[in-house]
Amino acid sequence: MLKLTINGQEIEVPKGTMLLSACQQAGADIPTFCYDPDLKLAGSCRMCVVEVEGRRNLLASCVTPCENNMVVSTESDRTTEARKVILELLLARHKVECMTCEKVGMCKLQDYCYRYGVKDSRFAGEKGHFAMEDPNPFIERDYDKCIMCTRCVRACEEITGAQAINVKERGHHAKISTIFDGKLADSTCVFCGQCIMVCPVGALTSKVSMGKGRSMEYDRVLTTCTYCGTGCTLELNVKDDQVVGVTSNRDATYSPVNKGALCVKGRFGWDFIHSPERLTTPLIKENGQFRPASWEEAMDFAANKLKAIKEKDGPDSIAMFSSARVTNEENYLAQKMMRAAIGTNNVDHCARL
Amino acid sequence: MAEEQRVILEYADKIDPKKADDYIKVGGYKGLEKARSMDRKALIDEVKKSGLRGRGGAGFNAGMKWSFVPIKDEDRYVVCNFDEGEPGTYKDRIICEKNAQALLEGMAICGAAIASKQGYIYCRGEYPFVVKMLREAIKSAKDSGALGDFDIEVRMGAGAYVCGEETALIESIEGHRGEPRFKPPFPGVAGLWAQPTVVNNVETFACLPYIMTNGADWFAGIGAAKYPGTKVLTLTGDVENATYFEVPTNYMLRDVVYKLGGGVKGGKKFKAVQVGGTSGAFIPEQNLDTQIDFDSMSAIGAALGSGAVFVMDETRDIVDIVTRISKFFEHESCGKCNPCREGTWRCREIMEKINAGKASQKDIDNLMLLSRVMKNAALCGLGQAAPIPIDSTLEHFGYEYSRKIV
Numbered sequence: 001m002l003k004l005t006i007n008g009q010e011i012e013v014p015k016g017t018m019l020l021s022a023c024q025q026a027g028a029d030i031p032t033f034c035y036d037p038d039l040k041l042a043g044s045c046r047m048c049v050v051e052v053e054g055r056r057n058l059l060a061s062c063v064t065p066c067e068n069n070m071v072v073s074t075e076s077d078r079t080t081e082a083r084k085v086i087l088e089l090l091l092a093r094h095k096v097e098c099m100t101c102e103k104v105g106m107c108k109l110q111d112y113c114y115r116y117g118v119k120d121s122r123f124a125g126e127k128g129h130f131a132m133e134d135p136n137p138f139i140e141r142d143y144d145k146c147i148m149c150t151r152c153v154r155a156c157e158e159i160t161g162a163q164a165i166n167v168k169e170r171g172h173h174a175k176i177s178t179i180f181d182g183k184l185a186d187s188t189c190v191f192c193g194q195c196i197m198v199c200p201v202g203a204l205t206s207k208v209s210m211g212k213g214r215s216m217e218y219d220r221v222l223t224t225c226t227y228c229g230t231g232c233t234l235e236l237n238v239k240d241d242q243v244v245g246v247t248s249n250r251d252a253t254y255s256p257v258n259k260g261a262l263c264v265k266g267r268f269g270w271d272f273i274h275s276p277e278r279l280t281t282p283l284i285k286e287n288g289q290f291r292p293a294s295w296e297e298a299m300d301f302a303a304n305k306l307k308a309i310k311e312k313d314g315p316d317s318i319a320m321f322s323s324a325r326v327t328n329e330e331n332y333l334a335q336k337m338m339r340a341a342i343g344t345n346n347v348d349h350c351a352r353l
Numbered sequence: 354m355a356e357e358q359r360v361i362l363e364y365a366d367k368i369d370p371k372k373a374d375d376y377i378k379v380g381g382y383k384g385l386e387k388a389r390s391m392d393r394k395a396l397i398d399e400v401k402k403s404g405l406r407g408r409g410g411a412g413f414n415a416g417m418k419w420s421f422v423p424i425k426d427e428d429r430y431v432v433c434n435f436d437e438g439e440p441g442t443y444k445d446r447i448i449c450e451k452n453a454q455a456l457l458e459g460m461a462i463c464g465a466a467i468a469s470k471q472g473y474i475y476c477r478g479e480y481p482f483v484v485k486m487l488r489e490a491i492k493s494a495k496d497s498g499a500l501g502d503f504d505i506e507v508r509m510g511a512g513a514y515v516c517g518e519e520t521a522l523i524e525s526i527e528g529h530r531g532e533p534r535f536k537p538p539f540p541g542v543a544g545l546w547a548q549p550t551v552v553n554n555v556e557t558f559a560c561l562p563y564i565m566t567n568g569a570d571w572f573a574g575i576g577a578a579k580y581p582g583t584k585v586l587t588l589t590g591d592v593e594n595a596t597y598f599e600v601p602t603n604y605m606l607r608d609v610v611y612k613l614g615g616g617v618k619g620g621k622k623f624k625a626v627q628v629g630g631t632s633g634a635f636i637p638e639q640n641l642d643t644q645i646d647f648d649s650m651s652a653i654g655a656a657l658g659s660g661a662v663f664v665m666d667e668t669r670d671i672v673d674i675v676t677r678i679s680k681f682f683e684h685e686s687c688g689k690c691n692p693c694r695e696g697t698w699r700c701r702e703i704m705e706k707i708n709a710g711k712a713s714q715k716d717i718d719n720l721m722l723l724s725r726v727m728k729n730a731a732l733c734g735l736g737q738a739a740p741i742p743i744d745s746t747l748e749h750f751g752y753e754y755s756r757k758i759v
Contacts (some may be wrong), residue, residue, distance in 0.1 A: 039367030041535070042535075042689075043535035043690075043732060044689045044732060045690070045691055046690055046691050046692055046730045046731070046732065049690075049729075049730050057728070057729055057730070057737065058706075058729045058730050060532065060535065060730075060732070063535040065537060078729060081725070081726060082692075082726045082729055082730040085692075085722060085723060085726040086691045086692060086695075086730070087728070089692070089693065089695035089696060089699065090695065092695065092696060092699065122719045122722075123695070123699040123702075123703075123719065123723065125698075125699060125702040126698075126702065127410070147691075148688065148691070148694065164532065166530075168528060169687075169688070169690050170513070170684075170686065170687055171683060171684060171685070171686035171687070171688045171694055171698070172683070172686070172688065172694050172695060172697070172698040174687075174689075175686070175696060204701060230668075300513045
């Protein structure tokens with residue numbers, strides 16, 4: 001065990017613990033942009049710098065392993081000065097359109113500027129010019145709001161494995177880009193939106209949810225995605241009894257299957273929920289016309305028809321084609337119904353196509 | 354030149370650096386032979402005892418650096434930092450062009466110390482002719498059998514200054530963007546392809562054959578006690594002799610300018626000298642009586658760095674020069690960390706404003722604040738050192754700023 005003093009408090013941590021974690025254990029709230037517990041460390045935003053006695057420079061706590069007898073201060077004058085200046089530098093390149101930004105309320109840049117009282121930038125000069133049109137239907141890329149934390153790059157590579165984006169150019173010309181600076185649709189992007197999930201600011205947002213409500217306006221309702229049998233946890237954004245978006249809950253307690261990671265369908269394919277064309281009750285066709293029916297009536301109707309067919313033409317005249325949109329357990333029941341109740345092996349599954 | 358003490362460059366222009374045999378005739382590869390006959394630990398101790406410190410700029414004890422390399426069942430690499438991107442620095446090119454075999458031998462000695470069979474030379478992209486020469490030199494050394502089973506490959510940079518930073522250099526060899534890694538882990542533990550790696554400068558490696566041949570005590574006895582040996586300096590700017598020199602490390606900076614350099618060009622008056630490349634401090638007349646060794650230079654708030662010596666005469670506009678320097682750093686920042694990516698940009702903006710006579714004291718205050726945060730919080734040496742020319746000129750040449758302030 002290593003002994004450290006953090007903000008005057010003595011604390012013991014196992015060897016290998018990073019300073020950020022030790023500071024958090026000591027109750028310190030350390031601001032971070034590039035740090036993400038599920039991604040490789042970058043150590044690049046420098047917001048998490050802390051002052052360690054005897055060290056000439058401030059240390060980025062997310063990438064500094066604890067050492068015995070370190071005396072750490074997390075909100076010293078030097079650290080807050082550095083954080084304020086970093087925030088001012090980021091504001092100087094940022095388009096600062098908080099009035100219409102989707103991210104309001106969940107934006108780390110906004111939160112930290114509030115926390116450190118940064119109203120405007122002493123370094124305001126030329127702005128960044130990274131805006132681009134990307135006509136894809138899902139992901140809004142507004143790099144004039146980007147703070148270059150590279151979490152999107154790492155999530156794309158490490159969570160999704162798509163490697164669709166990386167950093168292009170150098171210095172303050174550096175920006176997040178697909179290969180040859182093209183559109184996402186022409187890249188290896190699969191539109192999973194993991195980049196949106198990890199973006200700490202408003203640079204990456206969902207086009208599908210755009211203008212439908214911001215974080216303080218909607219409730220978060222956890223549910224399970226119905227698109228396939230994986231069983232990912234979704235966080236429905238519900239405003240006025242309407243689903244206005246899907247976000248990730250990255251807490252493994254609530255999202256044990258996917259830890260917030262989703263695919264394009266789960267994250268963006270929810271507009272059917274309030275579609276007027278959506279079936280909300282079973283329909284039975286009579287004389288060429290559909291009429292609404294109760295579940296009991298529809299089930300009885302289907303069972304009777306199946307029974308009749310089986311009696312007339314035998315069990316092998318019936319086949320079941322089941323779906324990947326239901327769970328493994330439901331698929332198990334489907335084959336059981338065919339084999340045990342109907343008496344046929346005519347059962348197949350869409351995933352085999 | 355009587356003032357010089359040539360060790361690495363003793364046989365400059367007298368032997369063909371490409372030919373191992375030429376080098377062997379003047380005593381070459383004897384040091385490697387000796388190193389290989391020694392116990393690994395004893396070899397590292399010998400290098401430690403010599404007091405050899407990194408010649409790239411950081412001044413870290415070479416033997417100490419090697420001793421951090423764990424010897425386990427994995428590959429280890431010897432990497433030579435020949436990126437030489439510091440403006441005004443061309444000593445590594447001179448060493449290669451005059452005595453490339455000493456570099457190869459030095460790398461093989463390091464290989465013997467850390468039980469590595471593979472070396473890489475990362476060469477500045479602007480030196481394609483040196484790459485060609487080095488490849489011939491390596492072939493000659495391999496053919497002569499002098500290198501034994503130690504292989505050396507030359508990799509070329511693509512013109513990024515930041516790739517002189519050892520971890521960015523490693524990233525570049527691996528084929529990634531030239532961006533520095535956070536440290537720890539240091540390359541000695543996890544470097545090239547995450548394997549233990551020693552990265553040393555060309556000049557550091559080139560000292561090793563002579564340390565092995567003449568003994569650690571001999572080397573430790575040359576120049577300054579805490580930074581012994583010789584140093585190759587490259588003079589540029591307003592001096593009569595804008596060329597290279599090899600001097601003992603206790604040589605005085607004033608003598609560099611006035612004896613080796615032959616004084617300020619055209620008989621003009623001296624204004625400032627910047628030592629160690631573009632990230633070095635500007636040194637005024639009153640600090641010229643300083644030894645060039647690492648610690649003496651640090652004591653006056655400067656750095657020996659790579660050994661570049663850039664002399665400015667009385668007619669030079671300091672603010673204009675620093676503005677150009679700030680443009681250089683803006684261009685060379687890799688863009689990874691916030692303080693450097695954004696800071697070098699704003700430094701250049703403010704410097705241009707000052708230089709154009711449009712700035713107020715408030716801009717200077719902001720510049721100083723920015724400089725302090727970059728030094729305190731930037732990820733690598735580039736961002737931490739970029740404001741040094743600004744700070745040192747504000748300190749020593751403040752009047753040049755004041756007269757441009759509105």
